[in-house]
Amino acid sequence: xxxxxxxxxxxxxxxxxxxxxxxxxxxxxxxxxxxxxxxxxxxxxxxxxxxxxxxxxxxxxxxxxxxxxxxxxxxxxxxxxxxxxxxxxxxxxxxxxxxxxxxxxxxxxxxxxxxxxxxxxxxxxxxxxxxxxxxxxxxxxxxxxxxxxxxxxxxxxxxxxxxxxxxxxxxxxxxxxxxxxxxxxxxxxxxxxxxxxxxxxxxxxxxxxxxxxxxxxxxxxxxxxxxxxxxxxxxxxxxxxxxxxxxxxxxxxxxxxxxxxxxxxxxxxxxxxxxxxxxxxxxxxxxxxxxxxxxxxxxxxxxxxxxxxxxxxxxxxxxxxxxxxxxxxxxxxxxxxxxxxxxxxxxxxxxxxxxxxxxxx
Amino acid sequence: xxxxxxxxxxxxxxxxxxxxxxxxxxxxxxxxxxxxxxxxxxxxxxxxxxxxxxxxxxxxxxxxxxxxxxxxxxxxxxxxxxxxxxxxxxxxxxxxxxxxxxxxxxxxxxxxxxxxxxxxxxxxxxxxxxxxxxxxxxxxxxxxxxxxxxxxxxxxxxxxxxxxxxxxxxxxxxxxxxxxxxxxxxxxxxxxxxxxxxxxxxxxxxxxxxxxxxxxxxxxxxxxxxxxxxxxxxxxxxxxxxxxxxxxxxxxxxxxxxxxxxxxxxxxxxxxxx
Numbered sequence: 001x002x003x004x005x006x007x008x009x010x011x012x013x014x015x016x017x018x019x020x021x022x023x024x025x026x027x028x029x030x031x032x033x034x035x036x037x038x039x040x041x042x043x044x045x046x047x048x049x050x051x052x053x054x055x056x057x058x059x060x061x062x063x064x065x066x067x068x069x070x071x072x073x074x075x076x077x078x079x080x081x082x083x084x085x086x087x088x089x090x091x092x093x094x095x096x097x098x099x100x101x102x103x104x105x106x107x108x109x110x111x112x113x114x115x116x117x118x119x120x121x122x123x124x125x126x127x128x129x130x131x132x133x134x135x136x137x138x139x140x141x142x143x144x145x146x147x148x149x150x151x152x153x154x155x156x157x158x159x160x161x162x163x164x165x166x167x168x169x170x171x172x173x174x175x176x177x178x179x180x181x182x183x184x185x186x187x188x189x190x191x192x193x194x195x196x197x198x199x200x201x202x203x204x205x206x207x208x209x210x211x212x213x214x215x216x217x218x219x220x221x222x223x224x225x226x227x228x229x230x231x232x233x234x235x236x237x238x239x240x241x242x243x244x245x246x247x248x249x250x251x252x253x254x255x256x257x258x259x260x261x262x263x264x265x266x267x268x269x270x271x272x273x274x275x276x277x278x279x280x281x282x283x284x285x286x287x288x289x290x291x292x293x294x295x296x297x298x299x300x301x302x303x304x305x306x307x308x309x310x311x312x313x314x315x316x317x318x319x320x321x322x323x324x325x326x327x328x329x330x331x332x333x334x335x336x337x338x339x340x341x342x343x344x345x346x347x348x349x350x351x352x353x354x355x356x357x358x359x360x361x
Numbered sequence: 362x363x364x365x366x367x368x369x370x371x372x373x374x375x376x377x378x379x380x381x382x383x384x385x386x387x388x389x390x391x392x393x394x395x396x397x398x399x400x401x402x403x404x405x406x407x408x409x410x411x412x413x414x415x416x417x418x419x420x421x422x423x424x425x426x427x428x429x430x431x432x433x434x435x436x437x438x439x440x441x442x443x444x445x446x447x448x449x450x451x452x453x454x455x456x457x458x459x460x461x462x463x464x465x466x467x468x469x470x471x472x473x474x475x476x477x478x479x480x481x482x483x484x485x486x487x488x489x490x491x492x493x494x495x496x497x498x499x500x501x502x503x504x505x506x507x508x509x510x511x512x513x514x515x516x517x518x519x520x521x522x523x524x525x526x527x528x529x530x531x532x533x534x535x536x537x538x539x540x541x542x543x544x545x546x547x548x549x550x551x552x553x554x555x556x557x558x559x560x561x562x563x564x565x566x567x568x569x570x571x572x573x574x575x576x577x578x579x580x581x582x583x584x585x586x587x588x589x590x591x592x593x594x595x596x597x598x599x600x601x602x603x604x605x606x607x608x609x610x611x612x613x614x615x616x617x618x619x620x621x622x623x624x625x626x627x628x629x630x631x632x633x634x635x
Contacts, residue, residue, distance in 0.1 A: 009625045016617060019430075020437060027434030034431060 031358070036349040038317070038357045040307055040342040043293040045146045048286040048328045050216060052223070054207045058260070058276045061204040064177035066192035066246060068219060071158070073187045074099045076166065080194065082178050086170040093181060093193055095166035107155040114148040139339045143290040150288050168193070190247065203260040203272065205242060207280050214254025216284035219244050223282035227263050227272050237279070239264050286326060289333035297343040298322060298332060305344040305351055307359060317344055319353045386616070388416060393613045396422040397606030404605055425610030436593075436600075436611060443592035444618075446508055447574045450515045454570050455563060458521030463551050465522065466529040467537060477526075483519035489579070496583060510584035515574055521566050528562030529555060564629035572619050 023030070076096035080086060095103075121141040128134035163169055177195040181187045205225070209217065217223075221244055226237045240263030248255045260278075263271060272278065297304050301324060305317040322336040342359075344351065351357070392400065395418040403415045429436055464470075465477050495514050504510045532555050540550050556563070581595045588596075593615050601608050 006625060009621060013618075013621045013625070016621070020440060023430050024434065024437040024441060027437060030431055031434060 036347050036351055036355065036357045037360050038305075038307070038344045038347045038351075039360050041294050041297055041345040042342050043291045043334075043339060045142060045288060045290050046292045047288055048292065048326055048331055048333060049283045050213050050286065050328050051281075051283050052207075052209055052213055052217075053279070053281045054209065056205045056207045056278050056280060058272050058274050058278055059204045059206055060274050061198045061202050061259070063198060064195040065198040067194050067196060068190060068192050068246060069161070069187070070189050070219060072189050073181070073193060075181045075183050075185055075187060076100070078179060078181060078183055079167075080176045080179060082176060084176045086174060086176065088170055088172050090170045091163070091167040092170055092176075093168045093179075095162055095168075097166055100162065100166035104155075104158065107151070107158055111148065111151045111155055114144060114151055118144045118148055135338060135340060139337065142339065146288045146290040153288075190249070203274075204245075204257060205260065205278050205280065206255060206257050208250065208253045208255050210253050211249075213284055214247065214249070214256070216286055217244055217247065217254065217256050219247060222261070223258055223280055225260065225263075226279040226281055228277055228279070229265075229269055229272070231266065231269055238266075238269070242280075286333075289325065291336065291339045292331050292333050293322075293343055294345055295327060295330055295332050297345050298324070298334070304334075304336065305347075306338050306341040307344060307357070308341060315357050315359050317351050317353070317355055317357050389609050389612045389616075391416055391418065393425050393609035394418050394421050394423070395609070396420055396424045397428060400425070400606050400609065425607045426614075428607045429610045429614060433604075433607065436596075436607075438589070439591060439593045439596045440614070442508075442590060443575060443594065443615075446511050446577065446592050447571060449512050450574045451567055451570045453512070453516035454518045454521050455566055457516065458518060458525050458566060459551070459556070459563070461522040462525035462529050463555060465526050466532075467534070467555075480519045480522055484523060492579070492583060499584060505584060506586050506590070508590065511577065511580055514580070515577070518570065521570065524566055524569075525559060525562050528559040532558050561629040564626035568623055568626055571622050575619055 073093075074096035075093060076099075077094040079091045079093070086092060118141065121137055121144055125134055125137035125141055128137050161168065175197040177197050179194040180191075181193050187193050222241045223244065225240045225242050227240055228235055228237055230236075240260060242258035242260045244256050244258045246257040248257075258280075260272075265271065293304065299305070299319075303319045303321050306320050308316050308318060310316065320336055320338055322334040325333045325335055327333070344357075347357070392415065395403075395415070399415070399419055465473060499505055499510045499514070504513070536554055537550055540554050545553070576594050577592065578594050581592060585591060588599075593611075597608070597611055597615060600611055
């Protein structure tokens, strides 16, 4: 090599060393700039809330109202008839005793079985030898716990409806208009057991919602209403509550009838009357789900990115498939593995499976 | 005519042999300009087929260099580990070899030839023979898992002493005598008279020592357990397993320092009498 090329070699060497030195020194900042920045979210068990907003008017209630149960009711005995006046707490209709005992036992056994499963999974979790095994056991444990809570609620609701011998007790003083049940027959869920004289002074509203919301609207549950009133020449909205007393399945939805219980009026204001506009604005709560995540974390309705950490505290993302069980506008109940790992909520760049990321806390 | 044919055949043979030696380097450089996806598809191990031999990239891309320089800070740190190990070894080795060779060549002392004979035997002995006693010594000194466990044993090179001794033998004694009569001390004689005349040998020693220690593998695996302290020579084999997409660019970057040193000293290396 000619001597004149030596200076060139030196220059190339210096440039090379400088480039490598600068890249090494600024590698942290470069990483910070080039790597995708993500925000994380943690899923968890819970319920989904569905908002209903519908306009309706105050109606005059019918002369009689139906008493409807949300479970099938095999009739064992009937203690009332047309024209009977019952006081609060009196026996009215009896669940067929054998069927009552069987149904109660089945619900109780379900609760006990889930308690055993939960205990078993807890033991498995505490004795797990690897991180992966512990994770898997914890995911199953949380799912089973959600199922146990739902089963317990179902049992408690069932038991609360009846006395120890399976009799339905009158919730208030009422006059029986007619009895549609017969001894030995089964009145199916949603059908009237009997009719009682309605309070014709009551204020009633009727509204329709889609089937999914209709399933969540339970008879006896409260809905929030807004009552537009004219006060001092201005239209104001006053909040109130109404209790759902009846549900009817329609072709493309569910029609709910609710009785207005109270409205928070100010001095000089009057309760709404027949024909007045009412706005029903309420949140319905779904059943308990084992794992609920934000919908923004789900990509193409089929996968999420979970964030893992290596021994050097570096974060990586991996795509995990999910199945959406239920969803509202912002959240979705999903079925997925690795439920206890945080999920990517938003990302500054397109992500790839196995990619390193920086988590913005 | 016959002479011409022989010359042509000679050159053809030389070109073919040179080509065979250059092919791996050419292959590595050409493959370093392939996108990572093409690399992983071509070289993904599979029971059904062997890796596809791919010299010309389907798509020219600097993605591998981008990944190696900007997205793999760990790779750059390992590069500096290699520099941190190799540069001190080369410098210390050169220094010690210069002094030792000068002593063996220009000084008379008892058992000089016998001592030099031992150096010759050390040259013949493979490094693995002394690895176990070295290991025990380094462990006792508490230098395990440190760069000094690599630098210290490699700094003392019998090869360097023998090489420079051969060069220094050809330095005329008369010039040294003349310098001594002028009042020059030993160090002045060494640095002003002897060293300028053995530049070729020193250059050769630096190049060979650099290349040898830049590619150090066995000592690293034995003495170093922390993967963050590995030099690139060892870490590259791990990249081949985990990060095949950038392996060729990493190889080219690994090759550059040795190439630059060789090019810088190539004149001395060519003119040197080995």
